[in-house]
Amino acid sequence: MFTREQNEILTRVGPGTPMGDLFRRYWLPFLISSELESDGPPKRVRLYGENLVAFRDSKGRVGLLSRYCAHRRADLFFGRNEECGLRCTYHGWKYDITGKVLELPAEPDDSPLLKEVRITAYPTREAGGVIWAYLGPSELEPKELPQFDWMHVPDTHRCVTKRLQQSNWAQAVEGGLDSSHVSFLHRTFTSVQQQVTTKEGHLVQRPIYMVKDTKPRFFIHKTDYGFMIGARRIASDTEYYWRLSQWLAPSFTIVPSSEGRPITGHVWVPIDDETCWAYTISWHPDRPLTKDEYEEYGGGEQIHAAVDENFRPHANKDNDYLIDREMQRKENFTGIVGVGIQDMSVQEGMGAIVDRSQEVLGLSDTAIVTWRRMMIEGAETLKTANETPLGIATPRAYRVRSGAILLDKDADVFKIMMEKLAPAFA
């Protein structure tokens, strides 16, 4: 039984909360690189409940500052991004990407404020097509970003999209850990979704196993970065069909895909307690993505979502995700188009912060139960024992993939897959 107190600890990420402190120890993406151009418009950023503004300066460096000018708290979103600094429009105070004030044009030249004024600024880095932020204590800033596989491919091999989700980040992550829902929420009645290669080398339709055995058993294998989830389905008298997903602390996942197809991962980034960004990254380790693949991702029919200029999906909470009851009867399980939007419909439908004390969990929730316990323990041992959070010390362990495989029943799946899914560093 998950208590309301535990639910509070799990979900709240504002300044000073246990989970907020935990998140602040990790590097997380907060913008897609293309959202900022040198000397271009600043962007509003909200992260873990803090109001910030981001800009890319004349040298291409990204600043992530307090939203409000130190002087009289005008909104720096309206600021001028000029010559390596962001200038407030009210009285022209200008800041560099470290938050240091560079000019106070309305104050005397010898103003002591020139040395004193500094606004909150967080370090940023850029890799894998996204911009990362670290909001924790500066002396504890991890030297290396988590080395995701999708950061180690050329830009042509990768597609990153994001969408606004109107729910707490944790119920979004839980959807990503929950391999069991795929057989239901994402089921289609008419089309083939994915394929898997048998050990004899034949292409087999994934739905065969997914629909035939809707009761997978789940096995958790803890790792340096988080854990692997093995969803085991009966394929035949002698074989299991395994789908292996990855959870990477604190809120990254990689979901299994068919052989030969791009791999897909997610990051859920808390905007505040009631909204989060869902980043979706598809990449192919060995080849550029095709034009068809880019079009598919942009079109939102699959795991990426079609969004407006503010990254809000066209199909959303306010229009019941454009549910089509006729489609629900005849074509798919939900009447909703797109894997990402289907996920949103159940995750947002629970309310902004689901009350986990009201749940009835089953065997299919194994990964979720483990994850909740690890997250709460992580937040608590950070608070009480200042223990370095999971994964921080081993950024290179993050370079893993996901996969699906048919194996003999007695094979050691995690051993086999750990090697198969973790490409060596060059």
Next chain:
Amino acid sequence: MFTREQNEILTRVGPGTPMGDLFRRYWLPFLISSELESDGPPKRVRLYGENLVAFRDSKGRVGLLSRYCAHRRADLFFGRNEECGLRCTYHGWKYDITGKVLELPAEPDDSPLLKEVRITAYPTREAGGVIWAYLGPSELEPKELPQFDWMHVPDTHRCVTKRLQQSNWAQAVEGGLDSSHVSFLHRTFTSVQQQVTTKEGHLVQRPIYMVKDTKPRFFIHKTDYGFMIGARRIASDTEYYWRLSQWLAPSFTIVPSSEGRPITGHVWVPIDDETCWAYTISWHPDRPLTKDEYEEYGGGEQIHAAVDENFRPHANKDNDYLIDREMQRKENFTGIVGVGIQDMSVQEGMGAIVDRSQEVLGLSDTAIVTWRRMMIEGAETLKTANETPLGIATPRAYRVRSGAILLDKDADVFKIMMEKLAPAFA
């Protein structure tokens, strides 16, 4: 003087409140029958502050369940209504209309959850063109629905509409009890609204009495179902013009109409403390409604309102009820079209929950004062003495009508009308 504490007791209907407990002992309509079709889309229902979902199963039976799946609280509104059950889209858990889980397709076949899981489900019935719900203790469920006259006519003799009202239910009921406002709020300067037959058999325009004597005196006659309100106006030296309305516990009314015309009643059903459904039922005991009458009701010019697909009136709070100040000067008292919308303009205008401690009541508020006292007493004696609420034991007493009549000053109006307005059961 009505205190703020009394106002809280009168208005709040959420789970565990005194008035909420009282309402939960009655059957009340919550949907129009045509809103649900067999195996069709589920409908969101909110009743006394509880979030529910309704569906009509393959056998035509109506289920009224908790909005949230027992498992991980996905919204069952998005569920699949299939083969006598509502199935959650997240992991396929399926419930019947009693709330019992029928299938747990992601759990092992021998899962103990299969016997244990049950979500909140409330009994429903169907009569009079609407679907009724009972949300109280199951051992106290009244065997018979209140036997309204409009349930005893063929469907062709009846028209039921509903509209969303953005105010507490009680200020809506009070509008229904308040015969005195008809001379003002609903006054038109140019047209004839209703007619009444004199005892000599002549048709007389209602406005003659209504406008001539704007100061009716009110008399209350308590009954097994609630009370009759007699509004007495002076018609001549020897005669009174009486309009008799009915209040039927807890929130039903029947308003007087002219002879020969359909009778109209209301039900105000609390959605939560700040919104309610206003059902309007017009019926003729003896003949089908005419095409003109149906058109009039649908058009919203009279007591029924023209609404959008969510039953929100086109003229509403956000557009000042489409008030036309020129019309207000020349054609009617409000510049607002439609009796129902005129009512909304004053009842919503008070704010979501009017502060009754600020009122100055007059003689015209006699019925309202009595009603408030009875409702609060009912809620309190239910709580303290577990006394069966008014009307529950006498469902057949609800078969009454309303009327208007000219009588000699010394006639016993309630005796005469009680016989005239209560048709015997066949």
Next chain:
Amino acid sequence: MFTREQNEILTRVGPGTPMGDLFRRYWLPFLISSELESDGPPKRVRLYGENLVAFRDSKGRVGLLSRYCAHRRADLFFGRNEECGLRCTYHGWKYDITGKVLELPAEPDDSPLLKEVRITAYPTREAGGVIWAYLGPSELEPKELPQFDWMHVPDTHRCVTKRLQQSNWAQAVEGGLDSSHVSFLHRTFTSVQQQVTTKEGHLVQRPIYMVKDTKPRFFIHKTDYGFMIGARRIASDTEYYWRLSQWLAPSFTIVPSSEGRPITGHVWVPIDDETCWAYTISWHPDRPLTKDEYEEYGGGEQIHAAVDENFRPHANKDNDYLIDREMQRKENFTGIVGVGIQDMSVQEGMGAIVDRSQEVLGLSDTAIVTWRRMMIEGAETLKTANETPLGIATPRAYRVRSGAILLDKDADVFKIMMEKLAPAFA
């Protein structure tokens, strides 16, 4: 350092707050005269957090009453404005402009309520194209309105507009006191804004001084009505360029304009703690405004704003004030059109109520610091010592103007300007 407690005192104006009590001792404008016509539609008014309704009766007098009928609290905005009274649409209770009930048509003729019932009514006056209200204790009502110069010119010499501002009134006033921001927020790169006459009689472009010396020093000169702010810029080795603004208690300002052009003043009227009306008054003491001037003010390119029928600017918070980043790069400092809208962008951007305890003030904030101290002292001495607030006793002192001038460095600017800017009463 300004504390959070001081910030609460400064900003809150609801009934019973120290600053609310202070404001209630002054006459302030609440409508433009043309918003009300005799026997025309009532207008909703919200002032210092109180819900009111205004109407102009058959004799042209303006009533400002409680929004809610004394009887059952129907909204008098929907009322009938008829024959020297406002009549509630619910039961026809009718009030005159003093709040006295005139008719109770649904009550007996001898009802004691007829003598007893009275709703809150506040005195109003009309002058200078606006309607003024006094919400304080009636025995302390100032006999004379503050005698602004713009009340002493014919209507043809004056233009009054207003716009809704979605921020606390105090951060709006502070923008008006803050002469220093003009060099930044309102800077244009391409066009000439204003001109000033040198003592030799030559027209000089204001931007020369404004842009050349962006670090004016500020001097405060206290007066009977508030204070004068002298912003001193270096013009040459021997001369200063002075711009003199006026603050007139509690929330009026007059800003400097170029010689020969109309003068402009503001009033910020608290609607509640999070919104205010910004009135802008431009007038010429000696001649009618030209057609071009009226068009300019209505077009909203300068200090007046282009608004919708509810006086909300077309460029507002929800559309980021129509910011154009290309314009911001090339044409002006903000990319936002119009002085008034530029002000709104910074003042609303701070949030509804800015947290002044987070500020870092500089020398350019001299006037603001003085003003805050005077306002808080005024509120506190009113509360503790019942001291008559600043300016109340000297309404004729309010007849002052603003101005800009070039003076020798040793000239006594306040002495010179006090005479120049305060026209004698006729």
